[in-house]
Amino acid sequence: MELRIFTEPQQGADYDTLLAVAKATEDLRFGAFFRSDHYLAMGGDGLPGPTDAWVTLAGLARETSQIRLGTLMTAGTFRLPGPLAIQVAQVDAMSGGRVEFGLGSGWFEEEHTAYGIPFPEAKFARLEEQLAIVTGLWETPVGERFAFDGTHYQLADSPALPKPAQPKVPVLIGGLGAVRTPRLAARFADEFNIPFASLEDSDRQFQRVRDAVSAQDRKPADLVYSNALIACVGRDDAEVACRARAIGREVPELKENGLAGSPAEVVEKIGRYQEIGASRIYLQILDLHDLDHLALIADQVQSQLS
Structure with a gap:
């Protein structure tokens, strides 16, 4: 099981903060640094303001040397597919071939309104064409x-x-759509990611994707299956509660919907995701100033995973 770090900079993070997290990600031997692609905070003031996903990754490509870099997910509504292919190829070259390309249809209408970005109809049909073009x-x-x-x-x-x-940039597709999403993954994806879903929902969706991949005359085992889950880990109950308060969440809810609690609890739950076929977990880290959190996960969670 590989652990990767996943950030949400639209909630409030400048480039220097992201660079510190990316360097800690590399130093602690996590597999990758990923970020969301949003321009508007979802709750809170979002200060100091948004950063652009691919501008950020271009900078990190030159300031890191080992970790993989990517998005969960690049918003298809933000960029035309031709220029996007150029951007991603350039960042891949800048990183020495460490980029992974997640692409989604775009969904958050308010951020489009806030920054004058068209929010078109038929976003899924556009996404299919975008993937074919890129x-x-x-x-x-x-x-x-x-x-x-x-x-x-x-x-x-x-x-x-x-x-x-890279000879082939890995393509990530994700979501919980029952029909079109698995079909799109079967055609284009090297990895299928499920965001913030239960074991039961993940198991069901992984199977849909495996079935769609088989129908496309591909081998289901050729894809990587992954989950993105919020992380809130502490050495004891008090530390878990402190980290939950820092991100405005409640411990019981975090334990139910994410990876929260002691290292032993988190390792056990990761094992259950591994049993249904996940081989990679993206740890959503919301407090980007708490680098001790990453160190704890590396030392007491990542070290116990095979």
Whole structure:
């Protein structure tokens, strides 16, 4: 089981804070630093304001050397697919081939209104075309041209450059949709991620994805299956309660819906996610100034996982 660190900078974090978390992530040997892609806080004042996901990752690409870098998930409504393919390929080159690409349809209408971003209809259909374009641009051999004639996007005579540093940038797709999401994952994904879901819901969705992958004549075992879960770990009850208060949450709710409690409790619950097929957990860390939290998880949780 691999543990990765997942941040929500729209809740209030500048680049220097994110850099400190990313460096701690690397020093403590977590597998990756990921961040959300939002421009508006969901509760609270969000000070000092949002940071852009791919600008952040470009900076971190030059200031880290080992950890994987990515998004859960890049909002498809924020960027056109052609320029997005260029951005991600460039950051991958800047990192020496450490980028992973999560793409979602975009859903938070208020942030679009706040920053003048169109919030289109048919977001899922657009997402399917976006994935086809981005991956198609990357896969087009150097010297050949790429074209796409879709309902929402059209590309003609594209040189399909630049290429990522990696032969294949891993593509992440996620969600709990029962039909379209598994079908999209079966076509494009290297990893399928379920955000903030119970064991029962995760088990059900993983099976839907495995079935869809089989129907696409792929092997279900070729995909990585992962969960994103909030983390709130303490050496004792008092420390758990203190960390819960710091993020405005209640301990019972965190234990029910995330990975909260003592290291032993968290290791046991991670084991249950592993039993249903998850091999990777993204730990949502909301207090980005509490680097001791990361150190505790590394020392007493990550060290016990196989």
